[in-house]
Amino acid sequence: MENVLKPQQKGGWCDQKGKTKALKNRISAHTIIAQGGRCAYCESMLLRGAHAIEHIAPKGIYGDFAFEPYNLVTACSSCNSTTNKGENDTLSPPVNKQDYNANRFVIVHPYFDNPEEHFKYQDDNKTVFDEPNCSKEALATIKMLHWNEMWAFNQRVSTARTRDLPADVLALVGEIVTYRQK
Ligand SMILES: [Zn+2]
Numbered sequence: 244m245e246n247v248l249k250p251q252q253k254g255g256w257c258d259q260k261g262k263t264k265a266l267k268n269r270i271s272a273h274t275i276i277a278q279g280g281r282c283a284y285c286e287s288m289l290l291r292g293a294h295a296i297e298h299i300a301p302k303g304i305y306g307d308f309a310f311e312p313y314n315l316v317t318a319c320s321s322c323n324s325t326t327n328k329g330e331n332d333t334l335s336p337p338v339n340k341q342d343y344n345a346n347r348f349v350i351v352h353p354y355f356d357n358p359e360e361h362f363k364y365q366d367d368n369k370t371v372f373d374e375p376n377c378s379k380e381a382l383a384t385i386k387m388l389h390w391n392e393m394w395a396f397n398q399r400v401s402t403a404r405t406r407d408l409p410a411d412v413l414a415l416v417g418e419i420v421t422y423r424q425k
Pocket of ligand 1: 283285286287318319320322323393
């Protein structure tokens with residue numbers, strides 16, 4: 244396992260005869276199930292083939308956190324794109340490079356923060372932000388991920404439609420998203 248988890252420069256994954264791919268698939272399946280089949284940031288339903296493992300503190304800057312469990316989530320391809328979250332720095336200085344948990348983040352952290360305390364909305368469907376009442380971390384998230392753009396608004400509308408789906412339907416969607424042919 245140690246050889247597989249050898250980060251290359253800039254925190255890239257060292258590929259060893261498909262072992263890295265298998266590990267990434269396991270991390271991906273684990274995080275998707277833990278997230279109920281939703282994007283860790285925008286909470287939209289993940290679509291098959293349109294999601295990726297995301298490093299909250301970007302691996303290009305913080306290679307030491309490339310395999311830190313609380314730094315790994317699955318995000319939709321929109322939030323995760325290079326023009327949105329990309330390699331944007333999410334850590335608030337001074338940065339503690341030894342202890343991930345000792346850091347403060349400029350955005351709402353998917354594991355450490357409760358989004359309901361940060362994001363406020365003008366409507367019950369949670370599609371239009373009530374920015375004056377959002378926390379500064381929420382405002383930084385909205386700005387970094389470009390959630391004021393139309394694509395993100397459309398995703399929030401879709402998310403509103405799936406918010407009240409029964410648990411068994413959501414579990415089925417999660418299984419479909421993570422399904423891989425043996
Ligand atoms: Zn998203």
